[in-house]
Amino acid sequence: MMKQLFTLMAVLVVLVSVSSLYAQSPQWQQVAPGIWKAVIGIPEEYDLLKAAGSKPALAGLEKLPRKGFPLPGEKVTYQLHQGKVALRLPLEKDEQIFGFGLNFQTIFQRGRVIELHVDHYGGKDNGRTHAPVPFYVSDKGYGIFVNTARYLRVWCGAAVRADSPEPPVVRDRNTDKKWSSRPYSDAVEMLIPSKGVEIYVFEGPTMLEAVRRFNLFNGGGCLPPRWGLGFTQRVKSLYTADDVKKEAEAFNQHQFPLDFIGLEPGWQSKAYPCTFEWDCTRYPDPPAFVREMKEQGIHLNLWINPYVSPESPVYETLKPFYGSHTVWCGMVPDVTIPEASKILAGQFLKSQVEIGVSGYKIDEVDGYDHYLWPDMAVFPSGISAEQMRQTYGVWMQKLTTGMFRQRNERTYGLVRASNAGASSLPYVIYNDYYSHEDFITALCNSGFSGILWTPEVRQSKTSEEWLRRMQSVCFSPMAMINAWASGTKPWTYPEVEKEVKAIADLRMALMPYFYSEFAKYHFDGTPPFRAMYLEPGFSMVSEEQKNKAGLNDNPYAEAIRKEIKDQYMAGENLLIAPLFTGQTDRQVILPRGKWYDFYTGAYAGDGEIITVEPGLEHIPVFVKDGALVPMMKPRLRAPKAGEKVDLEIRHYGTKNGTYELYDDDGETFDYENGAYAWRKLKVERLQNGKSKTSISPAEIGKPDHIGNVTWIEMTGRP
């Protein structure tokens, strides 16, 4: 043994030259306006963009401002070593980094070490999350995307090279109070476990524009059907058709909005693993049931996880396409193979979509390690288990979206896993975690990575918590109660029933605004829900705070960072500052420019920190100076295609305002062929204290759902 060791030693003493290994810089090639690609080594056949299969939205990209390649290209370097790519991207001293997908606790990514790995969220931001998108943006105004479907390790301003151009100061911990366990690092470094990889750079000039470019490169954001922005209730797992009908009646009785109902596993004859067939005892006549719901204007969304029960009608035909391992005893179809995908979609179409079902909730495509297929699983396509895990959620989104697209019907659903390239797929991510605070942080972060997130409401310990959660979910991509286990209803907490109804009504009233904001997501790439850091005029508050714990509890004297993650932007004009259980007041940071209270129009502040005490009934919402907010009367269902809707357009503050109001049929993909309209809303303040309002006329041959228009000046006067 010792002899072997010495032989080994002799071999090892052929020293590797450590410093020369980073000598190479990649070659950049512009592939779309403001987007550059570099190919390092020999990239794999399969990657995130190929999995998502989206097509860049060039029209949107061409409209964005241009300044040129945003990085010192020669400072981007890489190294190929032991079959892996090590990549190094420079950071400036005061640069901050955002993104890397659906983080729940951190906004600032500089200083973090993560492995981007599709997984359920385990309570710590370590890269294992439902959408670990390998894309980041810098406040210096650019974005970086690494197109790999491998588990990717990132040291984001956390590793320090010995030959670093901007080295940290060496300090003696014995005597120097400035010693830090996190010495300054001047680079993002990544390790990609493959022989090559494609890297993309997105120019700004601002962070928001880099994000918009990323979304547009991935096809532009999704545009949900109008009904997708209404209220949705997911009923208890074993509800029968009659139970569901009664639930819908109860919503009517309570005059509570309801656009779609989600059926949980019990709609299927067997579930976990799934048959993808209706259970005939609970649902004796599915076509009649679906039709009846639809006649009431209620769409249906069905829970599935894509793992096939031996009793499923497609079990046999899918046999050549299963992976080597099962998930909860279900076979895992290799949906990257078109024939497998077709068989599965065929079942969904025949049994559900063709009788009128409107969408799916795709569960357990994320993890966790105990539930999903293991990393040594093998799939018939030859795609590795790891790559399959990074992209399975995207494939299922694509498969289901494709079915509805064939029928020229839009869908809007839920999914537990996503990744880069999927911005255009109409799915909202959810999970089993339930920290209200962290749910809001996730909402902030979703906007950096081309994903949508819902802080769904399940049940609460108190009526206060119920109301606070309802208030924030109504300012999110999907206003939902998920009562699969609890059976809660919006009115389950009678003390706050009125306030809960008020917030759901407000959600409905804001539909013209939210629908327009989603259209901007689609056409311009602007995320409808996003962190304050993407808002112009928002000052970076990035100071480190001293940790008061002593060395026994905090042996490396780690500092605490202050991040703003409890308020966010909802569309162009609204700043949302939720309250959490136990809070009666809170601080709100208003970006530069005048801001006004949404409910009263009263002046709130300008580039400052204010304290608000909104009472239980309100979630604090602030509006930009001059902003127009198009609203409608609250209603129980979203407007249908062709239905005229009266608008109430609110104008806030003292500035003149304009707003681009989007319109289309709200149901089909005809907007992709030009069947849509942007209507310009305008308010000019006149010297006599009055205002001049205008709306651009409807174009001939374009959709026009606008009925009477009322203009409301939110003056702050009672």
Place this chain on the structure above:
Amino acid sequence: MMKQLFTLMAVLVVLVSVSSLYAQSPQWQQVAPGIWKAVIGIPEEYDLLKAAGSKPALAGLEKLPRKGFPLPGEKVTYQLHQGKVALRLPLEKDEQIFGFGLNFQTIFQRGRVIELHVDHYGGKDNGRTHAPVPFYVSDKGYGIFVNTARYLRVWCGAAVRADSPEPPVVRDRNTDKKWSSRPYSDAVEMLIPSKGVEIYVFEGPTMLEAVRRFNLFNGGGCLPPRWGLGFTQRVKSLYTADDVKKEAEAFNQHQFPLDFIGLEPGWQSKAYPCTFEWDCTRYPDPPAFVREMKEQGIHLNLWINPYVSPESPVYETLKPFYGSHTVWCGMVPDVTIPEASKILAGQFLKSQVEIGVSGYKIDEVDGYDHYLWPDMAVFPSGISAEQMRQTYGVWMQKLTTGMFRQRNERTYGLVRASNAGASSLPYVIYNDYYSHEDFITALCNSGFSGILWTPEVRQSKTSEEWLRRMQSVCFSPMAMINAWASGTKPWTYPEVEKEVKAIADLRMALMPYFYSEFAKYHFDGTPPFRAMYLEPGFSMVSEEQKNKAGLNDNPYAEAIRKEIKDQYMAGENLLIAPLFTGQTDRQVILPRGKWYDFYTGAYAGDGEIITVEPGLEHIPVFVKDGALVPMMKPRLRAPKAGEKVDLEIRHYGTKNGTYELYDDDGETFDYENGAYAWRKLKVERLQNGKSKTSISPAEIGKPDHIGNVTWIEMTGRP
């Protein structure tokens, strides 16, 4: 983009045959008695055994009982796929798995998914720990070791193959209450990210024998110097030579045992990164200081972390050997290169060892990701950052042990990271975590993996906690207060000073017993501290308990497992059942056979669960029927080489008893050349109620430290 996608699809439809991939079984070759090796694919040049460089202790191996290859060999299968090895080992229905290194919360490893990755312990058993040893034992009586220095993913009875020979029952969660989120799995599966790997099988017939084989294969367990089993105090970081002398005086005044003192970073002129030079203001005359301490019988242990400060005298000479990245601004010497190792050892020798320093505490060789070199770091030997991380702690143990071995002096130190192959290196693992309960679980687990662990005491919220922690650390491989940050002394909590002294005195009194038990670790491979599950007659209590949380908090209805991890064996005869803060009584599970109270000799029970209420002053300790426990009078320092020591030998219970008492000089490696003795102690119960006692005579030319012998019958009578 879509075109590309379809091209890709066409390529992918060359289906991989999923089921045939596991067709291969490895070829087994016996490499030592009861130990088989298989070579799969092309293993890497560098692995755990090469890093540790230990030599199998054949003499010990030859003494173990033999039955033959312990597994159905044809059921062990592997697959080479995408440059990785997937390995599958069968599990029987009622089989339980233990090991995988230093886990802090779990004992049963079946059902777990982990990545074995050297790291600090982050509060969850996920494979990231200080010693993630890729070795497990089965209660069916065999052990498996995977000799890789890569990060290794393990699904231990957690993954389910579609073609599994013992598949789980498919259940419908909608209707079947027996549905489980953890379906039955009949195999351990591992993914090793390298083109080949060596696998070792260790036969039993019992688990303990499989563990012994593993330890003997790695050179046998370490044998500390006698003083290493005494009490040790680590003083405050910036203590001066005078402060240390005063501390030693205070120990004398309190008549508190003290064999070695640990100096924390402040002994060095600069630390974090380190100069490896004495600070001349705090230590103006190191040789005199070390000599003075030694004259009092006090050994010194010095803190280091192996990262080189620019101000170290070896900074320049080590330059050709640094890795690409720094740790806390310190250069990382590639100690796998003999010349680098020699330069570093040269500095330790010249400045410290040659003036009489006795050992080291090697810090921060574990992680965490923010502190250590990143995975893309490059080292001049060409060994990858990942492999370096898995083995750096082992290399530093080897380097320092080697220095002392050259001088024929034993050492005993502390280290933050270890791995397989290092059983024979005289280091105890410690960390920054501080859950007393989890520290005891770690102590239980250490025995499965050939490592030692100390539940060090730092400070406590209450005197009760202080005492309870002191009681358990005195029944561990290193009886230590680590006051580097707190400055605590044994008598810091005056309410319990008497009890704390009593337990330290007991530790000293038990030195003949503990020293013999460590000799058995060395010669027989028997871990001195180990889980109850390794004890014959201990019944498996493995029932699953229903989790009372509802589906909202526990959506997948995860069960809770009952594991025994709060009591453990200390050597052959003692069962330790620590109490934790807030407990006044506790349950103890006694294995089959009669057990007696250590303090009184009273009968305690037989194969049953008892409840004990020991008061504050005692940690419950139970002794086997017939057991002999060799003790000495409490003293402040360990006996020196050549010093005769009177023995008190306790006999418990009703059975006749024998015990193998080990003796050598306690200081050098001469025992490796035969300079040791096993003395047989014997008690026979006579019919007249008396006993006949005997001790085998000392052999001529062998060490003999035994003075007068007193035999004490622990009858349980007052």
